[in-house]
Amino acid sequence: SQQGEEDPQALSIQEGENATMNCSYKTSINNLQWYRQNSGRGLVHLILIRSNEREKHSGRLRVTLDTSKKSSSLLITASRAADTASYFCATDRGSSNTGKLIFGQGTTLQVKP
Amino acid sequence: NAGVTQTPKFRVLKTGQSMTLLCAQDMNHEYMYWYRQDPGMGLRLIHYSVGEGTTAKGEVPDGYNVSRLKKQNFLLGLESAAPSQTSVYFCASYRGFYTEAFFGQGTRLTVV
Numbered sequence: 001s002q003q004g005e006e007d008p009q010a011l012s013i014q015e016g017e018n019a020t021m022n023c024s025y026k027t028s029i030n031n032l033q034w035y036r037q038n039s040g041r042g043l044v045h046l047i048l049i050r051s052n053e054r055e056k057h058s059g060r061l062r063v064t065l066d067t068s069k070k071s072s073s074l075l076i077t078a079s080r081a082a083d084t085a086s087y088f089c090a091t092d093r094g095s096s097n098t099g100k101l102i103f104g105q106g107t108t109l110q111v112k113p
Numbered sequence: 114n115a116g117v118t119q120t121p122k123f124r125v126l127k128t129g130q131s132m133t134l135l136c137a138q139d140m141n142h143e144y145m146y147w148y149r150q151d152p153g154m155g156l157r158l159i160h161y162s163v164g165e166g167t168t169a170k171g172e173v174p175d176g177y178n179v180s181r182l183k184k185q186n187f188l189l190g191l192e193s194a195a196p197s198q199t200s201v202y203f204c205a206s207y208r209g210f211y212t213e214a215f216f217g218q219g220t221r222l223t224v225v
Contacts, residue, residue, distance in 0.1 A: 099163040
């Protein structure tokens, strides 16, 4: 089964609103990453948060990590139509150190102009 | 700096045919990955490599083989293609912990 599970699977909002996506995982991690995928394209890295960090910001992106609950959230503030894409979380396997990089099923975000 | 390059970008195979997908990276990354992406399934890890000459199974390895003879290249082979292998395949490379992974643009494979 997937290491990361995103929630919700799909999200539709109006331009200017905030979008929040959640990711849950099952094993210990070294870090958790969020990626974006525009339709028909490869994934692009957005932000990385280490297991000893609780919150990180990058522009309009805010990521939180709660290792006790094995969950993370990605907040996109003041969304734009150009933010329409699929968003994925990815985790490694901290304790077992296998080198695996596992992605969740993704959240599809639609931002309406 | 090309990053990660996948070849080919599109391919149509007949059931039972074989083919090899090539992934090349120019960032001297140790880790390389092959994923498949199907609608509603996200990215599923097929095989991966933690260094030249090494390979390991991911979540969905059946029907695929891989080789990493050179550090910069990671090959994904389909020995006898099946319609269930119709998918978009992505390659990624990764320097290691606390860094980002870089993705190729994908290979759209259709098996008829």
